[in-house]
Amino acid sequence: MIKEAIAGQKEGWRFTPGEALTGPHFAPAGMPAAQPPLGGRVLCPVGFHRAALVNGRWESKHALLKLPAGVSVESLAQANEPATAVSADLPLAAVAANSKDGIVVRVGRHVRVDKPIHLIHLAESSGKTAEAANARVRIVLEAGASAEIVEEYVSFGDAPFWTNVRSQVVLSEGASLKHYRVVRQGTQGRLTNALELELGSRSRYESHVFNLSGLFAREDVRALMAGEGAEAHLNGLALLSGSQFADHHTVVEHAAVGGNTRELYKAVLDDKSRFVFDGLIHVKPGAQKTDAQVYNKNLLLSEDAKVNTNPEFKILADDVSCKHGGAVGQMSQEALFYLRSRGIGDEAARRLLVYAFGSEMIERVGLEPLRAALTDALHGLTPEAAEDKK
Amino acid sequence: MLKITNLHAKVGDKAILKGLNLTVKPGEVHAIMGPNGSGKSTLSYVLAGRPGYTVTEGAAEYDGKDLLAMDPEIRAREGVFLAFQYPVEIPGVSNKYFLKAAYNSLRKHRGEPEMDAGAFLKFIKEKAKSVEMDPAFLNRSVNEGFSGGEKKRNEILQLATLEPKLAILDETDSGLDIDALKIVAEGVNKMRGPKRAFVVVTHYQRLLDYIVPDFVHVLSGGRIIKSGGKELALELEKKGYSWIEDSGSVPKAAA
Numbered sequence: 093m094i095k096e097a098i099a100g101q102k103e104g105w106r107f108t109p110g111e112a113l114t115g116p117h118f119a120p121a122g123m124p125a126a127q128p129p130l131g132g133r134v135l136c137p138v139g140f141h142r143a144a145l146v147n148g149r150w151e152s153k154h155a156l157l158k159l160p161a162g163v164s165v166e167s168l169a170q171a172n173e174p175a176t177a178v179s180a181d182l183p184l185a186a187v188a189a190n191s192k193d194g195i196v197v198r199v200g201r202h203v204r205v206d207k208p209i210h211l212i213h214l215a216e217s218s219g220k221t222a223e224a225a226n227a228r229v230r231i232v233l234e235a236g237a238s239a240e241i242v243e244e245y246v247s248f249g250d251a252p253f254w255t256n257v258r259s260q261v262v263l264s265e266g267a268s269l270k271h272y273r274v275v276r277q278g279t280q281g282r283l284t285n286a287l288e289l290e291l292g293s294r295s296r297y298e299s300h301v302f303n304l305s306g307l308f309a310r311e312d313v314r315a316l317m318a319g320e321g322a323e324a325h326l327n328g329l330a331l332l333s334g335s336q337f338a339d340h341h342t343v344v345e346h347a348a349v350g351g352n353t354r355e356l357y358k359a360v361l362d363d364k365s366r367f368v369f370d371g372l373i374h375v376k377p378g379a380q381k382t383d384a385q386v387y388n389k390n391l392l393l394s395e396d397a398k399v400n401t402n403p404e405f406k407i408l409a410d411d412v413s414c415k416h417g418g419a420v421g422q423m424s425q426e427a428l429f430y431l432r433s434r435g436i437g438d439e440a441a442r443r444l445l446v447y448a449f450g451s452e453m454i455e456r457v458g459l460e461p462l463r464a465a466l467t468d469a470l471h472g473l474t475p476e477a478a479e480d481k482k
Numbered sequence: 483m484l485k486i487t488n489l490h491a492k493v494g495d496k497a498i499l500k501g502l503n504l505t506v507k508p509g510e511v512h513a514i515m516g517p518n519g520s521g522k523s524t525l526s527y528v529l530a531g532r533p534g535y536t537v538t539e540g541a542a543e544y545d546g547k548d549l550l551a552m553d554p555e556i557r558a559r560e561g562v563f564l565a566f567q568y569p570v571e572i573p574g575v576s577n578k579y580f581l582k583a584a585y586n587s588l589r590k591h592r593g594e595p596e597m598d599a600g601a602f603l604k605f606i607k608e609k610a611k612s613v614e615m616d617p618a619f620l621n622r623s624v625n626e627g628f629s630g631g632e633k634k635r636n637e638i639l640q641l642a643t644l645e646p647k648l649a650i651l652d653e654t655d656s657g658l659d660i661d662a663l664k665i666v667a668e669g670v671n672k673m674r675g676p677k678r679a680f681v682v683v684t685h686y687q688r689l690l691d692y693i694v695p696d697f698v699h700v701l702s703g704g705r706i707i708k709s710g711g712k713e714l715a716l717e718l719e720k721k722g723y724s725w726i727e728d729s730g731s732v733p734k735a736a737a
Contacts, residue, residue, distance in 0.1 A: 425533065430570040433530050434584035434640060435558035435591070444583070448574030448623075 097183030104181060104312075107368045107400040108339050112282055112308040116252045118224035121147040124216035130154055135274060135465040136210045136242055141165065144212040148225035148255070149193045154212065162200030163239075165209060168228055169193045178258070178286075182312055185286030187226060188258035194228030199267075202236035208459060209239060215247035215255055215281065222252035229259040233267035235292075240459055242272040247281040247306070254282040261287065263295035265319060271299045272462060275338075276469075277306025286312045293319030293348070300457055303330035303338040303359075304469050310339040317344065317351035317379070328357035329453035332365035332397070339368040342386075346379040346409075353384040358453055360446055361390065361397035368400045373414060375407045382409060386416040391449045393423065393442075483508050483545060483679050484529075484648055490539035490704075491528045498524040500704035501540070506648070509676040513690055513715060514683045516701035517723045522683045523567060525701070526652040529681075530564035531557050544648065558584075559591035561647035565637040565654050572624040577636065580624045581606055581643055588644060606643065613638050613669045630657035638669035649673070650681045655689035667692030687719035702727050 098110045123146065130144070143165045144154035150167035157165055169192055178186040195211055217223055233239060247253050255277075263269055275283055283306060291297055303309050315324050330338040344353050359367040369388040386403040401418035423445050431441035457463040484506040491499040498521045506512055516522050527535045529542065531554035542549040549557060572580070586596040597605065603620075610617050615635050625633050634654055641649055651670065655663055670680065670693050682693055690698075690712065698714040699706045700723070708714065708726050718726070 424570075426570050427572050429532050429554060430566070430572070431580070431584075432554040433532075433558055433564055433566075434580070434644065435555050435587040436583050437555050437587065438553070440583065440587075441555075444575055445572070448572060451574050 116222035121223035140210040148227040162203035185258040191226035199237040201234045205239040217251040224254040235264040238268040240270040247277045252280040259287040268296040273301040281306040282308040289315040291322035296323040298325040313342040315344040321350040323352045326355040330359040333362040346382045350381040355386040362393040380411040382412040485543040488540035511680040513695035563646035567653040569633040578620040631662035
């Protein structure tokens with residue numbers, strides 16, 4: 093079924109090595125026999141509200157929820173969330189849509205959630221066989237509500253594991269969400285996430301996605317700028333090496349007046365890693381005063397690494413401001429020599445320049461503990477440079 | 483301290499230096515003057531070890547060691563410093579971090595303990611003051627958005643911080659107005675001392691009014707064709723380079 097579904101999506105999957113998903117025979121993952129505690133295995137501090145899915149199922153043992161009035165974080169199975177239709181070009185979301193469990197977050201009118209909410213997608217592999225888990229996430233912010241949500245996709249070990257998620261975010265008028273996603277998977281970890289967004293009038297959605305490890309990660313964002321003056325900020329940083337692959341497909345549909353989109357995705361690629369960026373802004377007739385920018389910048393550290401970048405516009409309104417750009421470059425030899433001429437060793441200088449390229453995306457993270465955790469995660473890559481940022 | 487013998491170098495396929503000889507002793511300030519395209523910047527880059535600049539013949543001995551065999555970072559750690567004609571912008575790396583990394587790499591090389599962030603900040607603020615640099619520049623990305631004068635001042639800040647034994651200033655006066663030039667020259671003059679040598683590469687005599695050299699050499703066609711005292715610079719200013727190039731001075735005069 094997966095094979096057929098992917099095979100039917102020729103255009104959007106042209107540069108995606110779908111065999112990572114269709115090659116192994118993935119069996120549905122059951123609940124693991126033992127559940128080691130989360131301590132030390134996730135990025136965010138225990139001070140956050142926390143909910144976790146283990147292999148796609150709600151695990152109340154890992155939940156830390158003392159929520160203020162007007163906020164709920166529940167198991168999707170228990171909340172009895174009805175299934176909703178999936179767009180035909182998101183075949184994997186259709187698969188995930190049938191999953192029995194997941195997480196539902198609701199924030200009531202004008203409620204501001206006191207602390208960030210940490211949602212953990214944990215893959216506990218049984219061992220050597222290939223396993224897969226599906227899940228759904230639904231986040232609904234009512235008018236004027238605001239929240240910060242960190243989703244972390246985590247797996248460990250070397251057995252193939254595929255996490256397939258369908259995520260939906262609905263922001264009503266004037267709602268504001270900061271949505272962080274951190275991908276930290278094992279060497280054979282695969283993640284596919286289809287993220288559908290619906291933004292009401294003057295709502296603001298800010299997203300930061302970090303690909304830190306794992307074999308394969310693909311995210312499809314479908315944003316509908318439904319209300320006047322909606323704002324979407326999509327940020328991404330992928331740090332890739334070995335034969336890792338990351339793919340960001342974003343389609344932002346401006347259907348109302350005065351929408352604002354800012355996209356910046358960056359990737360650092362070493363060895364034989366690969367990165368795909370496909371960013372489409374679709375301005376519909378009547379969506380005047382749309383202001384959109386889509387950029388993708390890539391740093392290649394190896395001749396064997398490869399990037400396919402395709403920022404794109406489809407504009408059917410006449411009073412709009414749209415800019416896009418895609419850049420693929422190598423490390424500046426001038427900058428490298430400048431650093432070395434001051435006594436900084438070749439290796440340290442290279443790491444420093446990689447850090448310099450990526451740090452912009454970390455600096456955009458407003459959530460301090462997460463920012464520190466991401467800096468620490470980058471620490472392994474550039475231990476010295478990180479020290480200065482603290 | 484520095485002994486360059488019969489140095490030949492090319493950039494890509496183009497031969498630029500064609501048998502250059504120069505000896506610099508501790509405490510001395512040597513000015514290298516010459517018209518555009520004579521090989522001044524190539525000499526600077528060859529001494530600093532820039533990739534792409536290939537030595538095809540000859541030698542450069544620094545403190546009794548083979549300078550040309552060292553990687554650029556080793557040269558820096560051994561006390562060679564090049565002030566760039568066009569300092570490089572490095573977005574995303576703060577100036578103070580850059581300076582600390584450089585400073586500590588030198589200390590480490592000398593077997594001294596590295597300086598921690600707090601102590602370094604205090605130290606570097608003092609240094610910034612000594613070259614009249616606003617400490618706000620320490621928090622900005624290296625040279626990013628700096629004016630021409632600010633970039634050159636940042637080079638002098640690095641010079642003052644790293645305290646090299648041999649400092650090469652490549653066209654440090656280019657793009658500077660007279661006030662900036664004075665500040666930069668003053669920064670250099672403070673660094674002069676019996677153990678430190680300077681090689682000042684410049685097209686114009688102007689800089690040498692403020693950094694007064696002990697020796698002046700004229701570089702032309704990849705060789706030093708005339709050497710003299712500081713009065714030679716004044717003569718060049720009056721008569722232009724064609725005066726020497728036409729007079730047929732023999733290159734051996736500089737050896």
